[in-house]
Structures are given as C-alpha cells and as structure tokens.
Amino acid sequence: MKTKYYALFRQCSAVFTDLAMIMDNPLVNLKHRRILLGITGGIAAYKAAELTRRFQDHGADVRVIMTRSATEFITPLTMQALSKHPVHLDLLNPDTESVMGHIELARWADLILIAPASANFLARFASGHGDDLLTTVCLAAECPVAIAPAMNQAMWAKTVTQTNRNTLLARGAHILGPDEGLQACGEIGAGRLMAVDDLILRSSELFSTGTLQGKTVVITAGPTREAIDPVRFISNHSSGKQGYALAEAASNAGAEVILVSGPTHLDVPERVHRIDVISAIDMHDAVQNVIDRADIFIGVAAVADYRPKLAANQKIKKDQNGHQSLLLEFVENPDIIKAVATRPNRPFTVGFAAETQRLETYARQKLVDKQLDMVVANNVGDTSIGFNADVNAITIVTNHTSQVLPLMSKRALSERLIELIAAQISHQG
Numbered sequence: 001m002k003t004k005y006y007a008l009f010r011q012c013s014a015v016f017t018d019l020a021m022i023m024d025n026p027l028v029n030l031k032h033r034r035i036l037l038g039i040t041g042g043i044a045a046y047k048a049a050e051l052t053r054r055f056q057d058h059g060a061d062v063r064v065i066m067t068r069s070a071t072e073f074i075t076p077l078t079m080q081a082l083s084k085h086p087v088h089l090d091l092l093n094p095d096t097e098s099v100m101g102h103i104e105l106a107r108w109a110d111l112i113l114i115a116p117a118s119a120n121f122l123a124r125f126a127s128g129h130g131d132d133l134l135t136t137v138c139l140a141a142e143c144p145v146a147i148a149p150a151m152n153q154a155m156w157a158k159t160v161t162q163t164n165r166n167t168l169l170a171r172g173a174h175i176l177g178p179d180e181g182l183q184a185c186g187e188i189g190a191g192r193l194m195a196v197d198d199l200i201l202r203s204s205e206l207f208s209t210g211t212l213q214g215k216t217v218v219i220t221a222g223p224t225r226e227a228i229d230p231v232r233f234i235s236n237h238s239s240g241k242q243g244y245a246l247a248e249a250a251s252n253a254g255a256e257v258i259l260v261s262g263p264t265h266l267d268v269p270e271r272v273h274r275i276d277v278i279s280a281i282d283m284h285d286a287v288q289n290v291i292d293r294a295d296i297f298i299g300v301a302a303v304a305d306y307r308p309k310l311a312a313n314q315k316i317k318k319d320q321n322g323h324q325s326l327l328l329e330f331v332e333n334p335d336i337i338k339a340v341a342t343r344p345n346r347p348f349t350v351g352f353a354a355e356t357q358r359l360e361t362y363a364r365q366k367l368v369d370k371q372l373d374m375v376v377a378n379n380v381g382d383t384s385i386g387f388n389a390d391v392n393a394i395t396i397v398t399n400h401t402s403q404v405l406p407l408m409s410k411r412a413l414s415e416r417l418i419e420l421i422a423a424q425i426s427h428q429g
Contacts, residue, residue, distance in 0.1 A: 029058075029204060029207070029208075029252070029270050029271075030055060030058040030059055030060040030200070030203070030204055030207075031058065031059030031060070031270060032059060032060075032061070032267075033055075033059070033060040033061070033110050033111065033207070033411075034060070034061050034063075034108055034109050034110040034111070034409065034411070035055050035060045035061065035062045035063075035109070035110065035111050035113060035203070036062075036063055036064075036065065036105060036106075036108070036109035036111070036112045036113070036137070037051065037052060037055075037062055037063070037064050037065070037083075037113055037114075037115065038064075038065045038066075038067075038112060038113065038114035038115070038117075038134045038137075038138070039064065039065070039066045039067070039070040039074070039079070039114075039115070039116070040067045040069065040070050040114060040116060040117055040118040040120070040121045040134070041067055041068075041069025041070045041072060041073060041118055041120075042070075042073065042116045042118050042150050042151065043073060043150075043184045044115075044116035044150035044184075044192070044193040045070050045073035045074045045116055046073060046074050047115070047116070047193055047196055048064075048074060048079065048115060048116070049074065049078060049079065049082055050196050051115060051196050051199060051200075052064070052079065052082045052083055053082060054196055054197060054199075054200050055200065055203075056082075058200065058204070062082075062083045062085075063083060063085045063088070063105070063108070063109075064076075064079045064080075064083050064085070064087045064088065065087070065088045065089075065105070065133055065134045065137060066079065066087055066088070066089055067121070067132060067133075067134055068089065068132075069118075069120075071089070076089065088105065088133055089133065090133060091131070091132055091133040091136055102133055102136045102137050102140060103140055105137050106137045106138075106140035106141045106142070106143075107142070107391055107407060107408050107409055108409060109137075109141065109143050109409070109412075110143055110207075110409060110411050110412055111143055111144050111145075111146060111203060111206060111207075112137065112138060112141050112143060112144070112145045112146070113146045113147075113148065113176075113199070113203060114134070114138075114145075114146070114147045114148065115147075115148035115150075115176075115193065115194075115199060116148060116149070116150030116151075116193045117147045117148055117149045117150065118149075118150070118151060119149075119151045119155045119156070119158075119161050119164075121134070121135075121147075122147070122149060122161060122164040122165060122168065123160070123161075123164050125138055125147075125164075125168060125173075126163075126164035126167040126168050142405075142406065142408040142412055142413075142416075143408065143409070143412045144174060144206050145172075145173050145174070146173070146174040146175075146176055146202070146203060146206060147168060147173055147174065147175050147176065148175075148176040148177050148178070148193055148194050148199055149165070149175065149177060149178045149191070149193075150177075150178055150191065150192065150193035151178075151191050152183065152185055152187065152191055153183060153187055153188070153189025153190055153191040154187075154189075155191065156178060156189075156190050156191040157189070157190070174202075174206060176194050176198075176199060176202050176203075177192070177193065177194030177198075177199075178190055178191050178192050178193060178194060179192040179193070179194050179195060179198075180192065207252045207415070208252050208253075208254070209252065209253045209254070209415075209418075209419070209422075210253065210254045211253045211254065211418070211419065211422035212250060212253040212254050212255035212296070212418065212421075212422055213253075213254030213255070214254070215254070215255045215256070215295040215296060215425075216255065216256045216257075216258070216293045216294050216295050216296075217247075217250045217255045217256070217257050217258070217294065217295065217296045217297075217298065218257075218258045218260065218287065218290055218291060218293075218294040218296070218297045218298070218347070219243055219246055219247050219250065219257065219258070219259050219260070219297075219298045219299075219300060220243065220259075220260045220261075220262075220283060220287065220298070220299050220300055220301035220303070220336065221240045221242070221243020221244055221246075221247065221259060221260070221261045221262065221264070221300050221301050222238055222239070222240030222243060222261045222262030222263060222264040222266075222301055222302070223235045223236050223237075223238040223240070223262045223263065223264075223301070223302050223304075224262045224277070224278065224279050224280045224282075224283055224301065224302070224303050224304045224333075225262070225263060225278050225279060225304075226279055226280065226304045226306070226307035226308060226333075227279070227307075227308070227311040228308055228311060228312065228316070228328065229311060229312035229313075229314065229315050229316045230312075230313070230314065230315055231315050232315075232316070234304065234307075234308070235304070236302045236304070237302075237380075237388065238262070238301070238302035239264065239266075239388045240261060240262065240264035240266050240301075241266065241388070241389075241390065241410050242300055242352075242378075242392060242410050242413075242414070243259070243261070243298075243300035243301060244259070244261075244264070244266050244268075244269060245410040245411045245413070245414040246298060246300060246414040246417065246418065247259045247269050247272045248269035248270075248272065248411070248414070249411070249414035249415045249417070249418040250296075250298075250418055251269060251270065251271045251272050252415070253418050253419075253422065255296070256273075257269075257271070257272045257273065258272075258273050258275065258290050258293070258294075259272050259273065259274045259275070260274075260275045260277060260283055260286045260287055260290075260301070261274055261275070261276055261277065261301075262277060262278070262283065262301055262302075263276075263278060275290070279304075279307065280303045280304050280307060280333035280334065280336070281307075281333065281334070283301060283303060283336060284333070284334045284336050284339070287336055287339075287340065288339070291340055291343065291347070294347040295347050295348065295425075296347050296348045296349075296350070296421060296425070297337075297340045297346075297347045297348070297349050297350065298350040298352075298421075299336060299337035299340070299349075299350065299351050299352060300352045301336075302354060303333065303336055304333055305332065305333060306330040306331065306332055306333060307330065307331060307333055308328050308329070308330060308331075309328075309329040309330060309331045310329070335370070337349065337351045337370060337372070338370045338371075341370050341371045341372055342371060348373050348374075348421065348424070348425055348428075349371075349372050349373050349374075350372065350373060350374045350375070350376065350421060351366055351367070351370060351372045351374070351375045351376070352375070352376050352377075352378070353366050353375055353376070353377040353378075354377075354378060354380040355377055355378070355379060355380065355381075356379065356380060356381030357379075357381070359377040359378070359379060359395045360377065360395050360397060360402055362377065363375040363376075363377035363395060363397040364397050364402075367397055367398070367399070373398065373399075373424065374396060374397070374398050374420075374421065374424065375396075375397045375398075376394050376395070376396050376397075376417065377394060377395045377396075377397065378392055378393065378394045378395075379393070389410075390409060390410060391407055391408060391409055391410060392407070392408070392410050392413050393405065393406055393407040393408075393413075394413065394417075396417070396420060398424065403420075405417070
C-alpha cells in the first residue's frame with residue numbers, strides 16, 4: 001500500500017513539475033499549429049479533454065477524431081464543446097465527406113497525435129489497416145504522426161505490442177511514452193498515458209528540429225505593388241502564406257529568420273524579424289541591406305517583373321466627358337534573386353517559380369539561367385492550390401535531382417522543404 005501511495009505522490013509531483021516547465025519554457029511554440037487529436041478506447045481517454053485545452057492555451061487549433069470505442073469513455077459532445085469543432089467519427093459520413101473527409105483532414109493537420117493509443121490501435125496501424133477514419137487519416141498523412149500509448153502494463157510488455165511499437169518507429173512515427181506508475185487497474189508499471197503537459201512539450205519539440213541552428217535565413221514573401229498614381233497600383237494575387245509558413249519552419253529549425261514582406265494581412269511568425277516593403281525596388285533594396293548576413297536566401301515573393309516608368313503625382317482623372325485613354329509605359333524591375341545568386345560568396349539560394357504548365361521544364365530553366373541551388377515550382381493555374389489556398393503541391397528541382405511533394409498544408413510542406421534545404425547544405429559542407 002505504501003508503495004502505491006509513494007508512486008502516486010511521485011506522479012503528482014511530476015505533473016506540477018511538467019506544468020511549470022511547459023509554461024516557463026520559451027521553446028514551447030504551438031501558436032496557429034493545427035493539431036488533429038485521435039482518441040482511442042481506454043480509460044485514459046478522459047485526459048483528451050485536458051489535452052485539448054492545453055493545446056488551445058498555447059494557441060493551437062485542435063480537431064478531434066474518435067474511434068467508436070473511445071465514445072464509451074468520453075462523449076463526442078464533450079470534445080466538440082472543448083475543441084469548438086465537430087468531432088469526426090466515421091470513415092464514410094456523407095455530412096463530412098463533402099466538406100472535410102479523411103483526405104482533407106490529413107492535409108489540414110500539422111501534427112496528428114493519437115492520445116491515448118490503445119494496444120488495438122498500435123496493432124492495426126502497424127499492420128497497415130485503413131478500415132476506420134483514424135487509421136485511414138494516419139495512412140494518408142504527410143505530416144508527423146505521434147502516438148501516445150496507454151494500456152495495462154502487462155499488455156504493454158507483451159512481445160507483440162513491442163514489435164508493433166518498433167514497426168511504427170521504423171516507419172517514422174513518433175512514440176511518446178508511456179509513463180510508469182499507478183494504473184487505473186491498481187497495478188504499477190509502464191503503460192500510463194504520458195502526462196498531459198509533457199505531451200504538449202513533446203509535441204512542440206516535433207516542430208523544433210534544430211537542423212538550421214546557427215544559420216541566418218532571409219526570405220521574401222507576398223506580392224509587390226507598383227504605383228500608377230497615388231491611389232492605383234499593379235499587383236498580383238499572392239497572399240504571402242507560403243513565404244510566411246517557410247519563415248516559421250526555418251525559425252522552428254533554429255535559424256535566425258529575416259522576412260522581407262510585401263503587403264499582406266498575415267501575422268509575423270514568432271521569433272521572426274519582418275521588414276515591410278511595398279514595391280519591387282523597395283524589396284530589392286531591403287534584401288541588399290541584409291543579404292551579407294544570410295547563409296540561405298529563399299525568394300518566395302511574387303515580385304512584379306515590370307513597373308510603370310512614371311507614376312503620376314496626382315490621381316489620374318477622366319476628362320469632362322467622362323472619358324480617359326490611358327497609355328502606360330513599363331520598365332523592368334531589378335531581378336532580386338539573380339542579384340543574390342550572382343554575388344561573391346553568395347548564400348545557398350532557392351527560387352520559386354509560379355507556373356501554369358510544364359513545371360519541371362521551366363523550373364530547371366530558371367535554375368540554370370539564374371544560377372540557383374534549388375527551384376521550387378508550383379502550379380498557380382490550379383486555383384485549389386494557388387496563391388490564396390492553405391494547401392500546396394510543389395516540384396523541387398536541383399542540379400541533379402527532381403522531387404515532387406504531394407498536396408499538403410503549406411505549413412507541412414514548408415517543414416519538408418526546410419528539411420531538404422538543410423540536407424543539401426549539410427551535403428555541400
């Protein structure tokens with residue numbers, strides 16, 4: 001009996017320690033992260049309610065998938081009220097398939113966390129099953145998948161369970177826990193769900209790779225505006241979402257990030273220094289002012305190729321009859337990315353190519369013409385993944401390789417791209 005009380009005391013102490021650590025730790029950054037929480041059947045399912053609130057306290061957006069057995073332990077209504085989103089239960093639900101089916105859920109998420117994960121889930125996922133919503137979403141996911149097991153200590157210790165765990169680890173899943181201690185059945189051992197605040201910390205760490213630690217990254221993002229007169233300008237449909245997502249991913253990888261941004265309505269990511277500009281000339285000058293500090297330059301901005309030769313000082317008015325013919329003469333803007341790529345001791349230079357056809361052909365041509373290290377091409381002719389979308393699909397071209405990253409959230413895609421850039425730099429070094 002004393003052993004059980006001592007174990008319980010240690011668990012309570014650990015909870016307070018973890019809570020203090022996570023609230024004081026500046027490395028916990030889940031702001032705007034999209035967390036897809038999977039809940040399976042087990043007594044620890046009740047902790048998913050607290051886990052949801054903790055994620056939200058740190059700025060994350062949480063959506064929930066529950067298995068049918070999970071609903072025996074905690075109600076979907078509870079999780080819907082806490083997450084502020086409908087809870088997803090069924091693989092083939094006509095009400096959700098038309099809005100956000102299993103593929104859309106997988107693309108939406110920055111992280112899928114199954115907590116608690118039962119022994120049954122581990123076995124089914126390790127075997128490649130996809131006969132319910134949760135396993136299907138995990139199979140379709142391009143984002144990280146983290147699994148927090150919770151089960152009786154004897155079940156966790158079984159050889160088959162450990163084999164399933166090792167299989168999932170080998171396939172790239174992240175296994176969080178389990179903890180040791182007093183279990184609901186009264187036994188003591190490994191199998192408890194990892195403490196909620198520890199799950200928050202570990203989830204945050206999955207976004208902090210450290211692969212660009214000590215590097216300085218300069219990124220351009222958004223559109224430019226080229227003035228016609230004081231009230232009119234020429235621009236494009238760029239939202240800046242991809243550039244901002246890359247800035248956040250680079251920061252999470254440990255880099256110092258300078259974001260040179262055209263006009264957008266986006267919030268600057270945490271720990272990122274933003275320089276606001278308007279025109280292509282402004283962006284060129286801002287980049288030149290900071291490029292000597294850069295180890296990596298990523299030109300994501302949709303920079304106007306041309307600008308009006310002369311911008312009127314006053315608003316251009318129609319004549320008294322309400323008519324006005326307007327003839328504009330254009331001149332070429334400076335090529336920002338080429339100016340960076342041709343510098344002595346230039347940084348690793350990545351260009352973006354917004355194309356509507358023949359993505360790889362035009363990307364490789366840009367790679368050669370502008371002497372770049374990498375070109376990322378995306379099809380802006382597809383409005384579902386174009387300038388203002390939250391998802392994207394890209395083709396990455398280097399001197400010796402070509403790789404397609406399939407449709408996923410711009411945040412998840414950015415993290416994959418930062419990993420590839422870090423790998424290229426490491427290989428060159």
